[in-house]
Amino acid sequence: MSELPDLLVGATGEGDVLIAAGAGGRPVVELAWRGELAPSTWQQLDQRVAQGTWAGARVALEGVNRPASFGDPRPVIQGADGAPLLLSAGGFGQPSEEGASVLARRVHELVWLDAPSRPLHLLELFAGSGTLSVLLARGPNAADAADGEASLASFVAIEQGAEAAACLRENLAARGLSGKVVVADADATPIPPRVDVVVLDPPRGGASGAAAALAASSARVVVYVSCNPATLARDLALLTASGLMITHLEAVELFPQTSHVEVIVRLARRPARAAALS
Incomplete structure (x- = not known):
């Protein structure tokens, strides 16, 4: 995930970034941010999901009731039965x-x-x-x-x-x-x-x-x-x-x-x- 620093260029404030494997083993990114994100951040999120580089992403901004989602931001792990187990985004x-x-x-x-x-x-x-x-x-x-x-x-x-x-x-x-x-x-x-x-x-x-x-x-x-x-x-x-x-x-x-x-x-x-x- 070497592209993460570029993703936050121009952002003000602070936050947390969680990365997990999603559908097809591709990354899903959960971004919880307290502050402002630059327009380029939103553009990059959209592009990476649209191009299939990431399976999905979700952004939760402080003070905003509903997170913004791109693609399918839900992580996928291996369940206790050996089959894939879908988790809720941010869960x-x-x-x-x-x-x-x-x-x-x-x-x-x-x-x-x-x-x-x-x-x-x-x-x-x-x-x-x-x-x-x-x-x-x-x-x-x-x-x-x-x-x-x-x-x-x-x-x-x-x-x-x-x-x-x-x-x-x-x-x-x-x-x-x-x-x-x-x-x-x-x-x-x-x-x-x-x-x-x-x-x-x-x-x-x-x-x-x-x-x-x-x-x-x-x-x-x-x-x-x-x-x-x-x-x-x-x-x-x-x-x-x-x-x-x-x-x-x-x-x-x-x-x-x-x-x-x-x-x-x-x-x-x-x-x-x-x-x-x-």
């Missing part, structure tokens, strides 16, 4: 595709651990563009369903961002997977009575609203993915007080040499008899 992506795959595969394993002999209703909150969804919507692996009983009855994903939800639908459709994608605030979504398992991967602020809804629900298993131990501890206190027990707590190192870490927690609801005896 969240893990720093390591390999690490993200390890995380997604482990979440999938924990969802189907000790699954009962009936089809499960699965709900995913804060689904994003589908990093976890493309595995969850498949149902159990062959090993999980070796007895022929474990299966998926329904899959519903909740995501507040309309662009991310659109990517999620495309990612599921590209794999021939079924599932319902709902654009809504996952932290204010009631848990339907029939839901058996809930997976949630909230932002750093955690999911206090979702935790309260889960605590009041009849969900049998909760798999919580967190990038912030402080808000995770807050939410786990509410979940465990409701009768959910922590069965697994695991860390996945996606941010080497930093204080940040991804944590996966699996909780299972205590049987009524066990709860009464405790």
